[in-house]
Amino acid sequence: TAASIESSMGLSGGGEPFYRDALRQSRxxxxxxxxxxxxxxxxxxxxxxxxxxxxxxxxxxxxSLWGTPEDTPERVDFAFLDRQARFVAGLLAAVCSTPFDPGDKRPRNVLATLVGRANFIRQGELFPERPAPGTVFLVYQGKSRFYAMADAKGIFRVHGLSSSKYVMDKAVIEGFRFDPDTGEAVWAVDKKQTGKDAYRVKMARDFMETDLIMFGCDQSTLFSALDPRTFRHFTKIELLDGRREAPPMRSWFSRLDTLDSTLLSLFLEPGTTYKLILSDTVLARKMILLNASRENPHGTGYSVDAWPILPVTEMAAARDMWELLAPRIKNLEDHGIFNERIRELESQGVGYLKKAEEDLSGQAYGAFVTAARASWALATRVYNDVEKTQKDVLLGVLFYIALFVPFAYCLERVLFCYADIHKRILAFSGVLAAVIAVVYNVHPAFRLTYSPLVVILAFFILGLSFVVAMIIFFRFEREMGNLQKRAMHVKTSEIGGLKAFAAAFVIGVSNLRRRKIRTTLTCLTLIILTFTIMSFTAVKSTRQEGAVKYRDDAPYQGVLLKNIGWRSLPPEALSVVRDMFPGSGNVSPLCWYELKDKTQPGMGEVVSASGQAAVQGVMGLSTYAGEAARMSRILSAGRWFEPGERMAVILPQGVAARLGVAPLEPGRDRVRLFGMDMRVVGVFGPNSLDGMRDLDGEPLTPVVFPSEAAMEATEAEKEAMESGEDVRSMQSRYQHVDGDLTAIVPFTVLMGLGGELKSISVSIPETAAAGAPSAGSVGDGPAAGSATDLASRLAERFGLAIFAGEPDGTFVYHSTDTLSYAGVPNIIIPLVISVCIVLNTMIGSVYERKREIGVYTAVGLAPTHVSFLFIAEALAFAVISAVLGYLLAQVAAGLLSGTSVWAGMTANYSSLAGVAAMLLVIAVVLLSVIYPSKVAGEIAIPDVNRSWSLPEPKNGSITLRLPFLMRIREQEYAGGFLLDYYTSHQDISHGLFSTDDVQFSFLCPWEQGGGPHPGQVDEAFSELKSCFRLTATVWLAPFDFGIKQRVDILFLPDMKNPGFMNIEVTLERRAGEAGMWKRLNKGFLNELR
Structure with missing residues (x-):
């Protein structure tokens, strides 16, 4: 219809067609x-x-001019407007006169209404009973904004919201009453009393109601709510009342969860002083505002009356954080805990802060902002490092306190070995309290915390809770095991591996007391080893700046900053980088025109007087000289953008040819892109833009992600995003748009149209790259002296992916925290000596205790259990020695630190050092006990195989005797049990086997010509009347193999052991493959045993 109307009205002659069908999705x-x-x-x-x-x-x-002062009548294209109006009139007339049947499928009504009631709570009142008339409410749902005002009863209505059946965005309400004279907010929503569900309303129904509580307030506005290192918006807030060091009674904050604003407004009761902690993650704190001073590092807070605006937020955050950190760092160093990385970063950060103060007083505002941000970024890192160091020291001592429990048990067994349980508990508690008291007085971790006793109590509470949980767990396991055994009619006396090791540990620890001199000397050796490890090695945490070669060549000398996966950077990132290089034209941003759906390219249409052509992508680049010098090489005609030029475009050569335009030729250099008249200033040749790679090795053109990257967010993910959580789909696969279908416009123009900043490059002039100093340095900031130096400094300053183009190629720079374990060569010889000593001790103990091992075997201990005994003794040595060596090292460090005796030694307080020392000692001991425990196991069974094997079949039959005996009177009970056992396996399709035709009988082999009655040979068999025999047909699992056999179990008198009987088992194969039949019978006979 549109095409026919356009043709009939003579409107299809020039330019683009009027009607574009957007009702059907086009590929x-x-x-x-x-x-x-x-x-x-x-x-x-x-x-x-x-x-x-x-x-x-x-x-x-x-x-672009709509809603601006430039939107004037003389800028209207009335000729085009006339053509458009005639076409629209004809189209609507044709549509209205054409019969149309919409069918039964119509859109659903998803509009919803929100009605709220706002009540004001007065100072000192418990309930908000007074209406809040005149309150202005802003309700936003997604990107939509709705406004309403409360009436005299405090009621407001918002129409036009969408139901949650249509969108997952909640209706977020902000409400304020403004002073009619000053425009200041006089009351706001009380976030705590109102409740989250009341001001973030889920529109579950078409009509929803909510109640809001308002309170009298003053406002304080902050700036730069953006991480200075990663440029991520702050979404986590911790607001404290400076007078009580607790959350304020009433508060509200605005604009924090928009995820695109760097402003934050706080609304508190008049006279309130506030302290603020902001971050983009729950794992670290990025901005701390305390109004701190050297006399009061924790600060007094900012008064909401005195600070309606906090204008220099970056410097205030940097100053407060350094004032807070200075005494904490000094406290660590006073107690012998030094961190070279923290000290280095503190020196740099305080230097930047002093420079920021000087620049502010000298009104050098650009340099001031740069220095303040750098100081704040370093303070953020140091704060988290100091907090991590303090926690690490505390975790180290808590680890050894946990080790004190088995140590106290072992020491009580070695020193006292009380038989009475009450004395044993008292001795155990006394030893545990003594070692904790020693550590409490010599270890600095307890002086770094405000409540050291609470830490110890909390640890024991957790420990006792764990013990109770284990008791309940094991009791449950035991009861469930008993239920299963009763259901299976099977009883077993086999002990589990864990129980066996626990019993062996108890016996092994008790055995240490029997050889006091040997135990003392061995422990002394290991104590000296632990002391050596703790005192002559050191775990150092350093900041390492490294570079990995990415490519052998570099397109230009400079640095590229970007997010991995082409995630957008906020526009503020460009100003931060540019402020570091004032007056320099070497900072070049890159932006793209993108759709919300990243799986579709951001296409545009370029129109000229003679035609039109579509482009698959539009990108914005800088107009500065540095960008011109780098990008001019791709041009086949024309020039690059001049500084400050706006309405200009650079087109691919093929697109320019289709449009019939030529760069800089009057009459042929005008096109229209996005409805704006632009001048074609340059043309680039085929494949030249694709061949122009950045330092990351990728083209500059926009990217398109695969379809799976654009999956709709779930309701839970949407809720998390609205609450400020960082929820993003990780997608590494993408494809760049063809460079020959990409238009280039000035960066400022595309950003004004909603472009997304993707990367920032800093190029180095040839003079600077050759070694001359650059004019782009900012005091002690990252000067562009060389690409290596620049990349190293920027890696320390920013938490982004940083690529550096150098003469030797392209490198990826990173700045990470690394750990180094120094002094390891000093302990190699003591380790070897300790291994030999413990090995000799344990081997001597094994051969000395051969008779004892024989007794263990006689009472039923398996060879593995005998080996456990010696391993348990070794572990007891390790536990006792590790703890005593640790205590000796800590006491020596506390008493001798700073003296000439302690020269060349270190005091290790880190958790890694403590764990490493203990693991080394345990490794030494276990390495030394491997061979002795193996020897002990072999002594336990010198001439017997550890596992039994089936005899070879003869004529499809296997006959063997079970390796145990039973008394004559027991055969009836055992036979009855076996009868019940095999009968219960009839007609089942699971388990190891299935039975059929189970029969039993009592035979008298001596009456069938088998010789005289056994009682005539030995009186011990006089009570034997007959022998029990059980026969059954058995199918072995897996039943798919068809293994069938006949089982014959016969109880016979054992003439070598008078009064006892043995069990003879005969297995006769009836069906199935012979090899498989033999292998499966191993499990069947194990069950029988």
């Missing part, structure tokens, strides 16, 4: 790319209301 071009400015249409409202609606809008027009 060639998404309809979203027609609407650059993403306008809101009336058709959307009617569709949400359940009414068919239609919107006609001008496409390929950014409407």
């Amino acid at each position: 060639l071009r998404p309809w979203q790319s027609y609407l650059v400015d993403k306008p809101k249409f009336g058709g959307e409202i009617s569709a949400r209301a359940g009414i068919l609606g239609l919107t006609l809008a001008t496409v390929n027009d950014a409407r």
